[in-house]
Amino acid sequence: MLQKAGRNRAITYVRIRYNNWVILGVKVKIKVLVLSVFLLGICMAEQGLIRENVQLEMGVSADKNENCMVFIVKNIGKDDILTSPIATNENRIVVVDESGKEFEIFTMKDMEPVIIKQKDEVLWKYKVGNIIDNAKISKTGKYYVYWNFHGVKTSKMLFLKQN
Amino acid sequence: MLILIISVCFAGGKQPNDSGLKLLNVRTELGVSLSEDPLTIVFIVENNSKNELKMSPLGTSDSRIVLIKPDGTEVELFAWAEVTKFIIVKPGESFTQKMPLERIFTSKALRLNGKEPFELNEKGKYNMYWKIGEVKSNQILILKE
Secondary structure, three states: OHHHHHHHHHHHHHHHHHHHHHHHHHHHHHHHHHHHHHHHHHHHHHOOOOHHHEEEEEEEEOOOOOOEEEEEEEEOOOOOEEEOOOOEOOEEEEEEOOOOOEEEEOEOOOOOOEEEOOOOEEEEEEEHHHHHHHOOOOOOEEEEEEEEEOOEEOOOEEEEEOO | OOEEEHHHHOOOOOOOOOOOOOOOOEEEEEEEEOOOOOOEEEEEEEEOOOOEEEEOOOOEOOEEEEEEOOOOOEEEEOEOOOOOOOEEEOOOOEEEEEEEHHHHHHOOOEEEOOEEEOOOOOOEEEEEEEEEOOEEOOOEEEEEO
């Protein structure tokens, strides 16, 4: 009886260990997949595949309850575009101060890619207050902001910091 | 002291198109304030000429805010006013005016083809620029949802 119970416990233990390895394996596979997609995105940018296939627009939101910038990308190419949200990885906001010094707002993140299908448009919003905080803007003066989307850049937009 | 009339001495910064006067040493620029909440638009004029610059306040007479609607039509924000106090910008100086974005969109001074007050209810992408006489500033995209 005791021997049987011990054997069952051993089988259960092996099963749990096996299941954990299976779950771990799936997790690793997903991470590898996400990373591959991310690297593919970088390769596309480096090869200039994205450059000819996107239309970028940067502006502000008219919503009175928001104090936000808007970033709109349209896929005008034939292939899907893989990217990540605004201010992550190769999708960056750049702040230029009066001396010409550039500060990039972004974090490198391993995440599920944003897929922009043909003719689709994706919109991101970013609070103006977050630009001030992240670029550590404290001095008064003129700042220019542009959007660097996988190496494709918008024109610069003026931001004025006063007392 | 020689004071030049705006329409003669202005030269735009980045022009939306090539029309209008192209005179040197004066630059107009549209941007966003980092010091105000809600979102506020700044209108900057830099006088790099040797003469003083005389202009009417923002939204009056020839100093107009122009909104290009999603369908491409242009709506101007201005009121005819007998200006008693002109803005004078000395050589080498700049002058900044501000207006909250919401006030621009809800203004009673918005006009289509220079006529009657006009309301902006249409959702979509607008482009805005500042026009002083024939001189135009850069444009800013505004998304109304």
